[in-house]
Amino acid sequence: MKIEYCPLCGWGPLEKPYESMEELWFSYDICDCCGCEYGLDDNEPYYEKWVSEGCRWLYPEAKPTGWRLQDQLQHQIRPWPPNPLT
Ligand SMILES: [Zn+2]
Numbered sequence: 001m002k003i004e005y006c007p008l009c010g011w012g013p014l015e016k017p018y019e020s021m022e023e024l025w026f027s028y029d030i031c032d033c034c035g036c037e038y039g040l041d042d043n044e045p046y047y048e049k050w051v052s053e054g055c056r057w058l059y060p061e062a063k064p065t066g067w068r069l070q071d072q073l074q075h076q077i078r079p080w081p082p083n084p085l086t
Contacts, residue, residue: 009034010072
């Protein structure tokens with residue numbers, strides 16, 4: 001399964017898509033938007049906390065004008081499976 005959007009917050013399309021969940025988890029990349037680190041804290045509780053704290057972008061300069069969370073929710077992967085490595 002190709003992953004072209006942040007599975008947690010739905011941001012994307014990502015500059016470099018991942019070929020699989022394993023590739024995503026082993027990348028330890030960090031989402032510009034929700035700031036989760038794949039393979040470390042990409043889990044639904046992290047996402048819920050991020051939303052409850054007002055959806056602050058990790059890199060505000062990457063945030064498009066007029067950005068709305070609800071426009072990218074369809075790209076989330078739910079349920080997002082827990083990382084088997086943690
Ligand atoms: Zn994200």
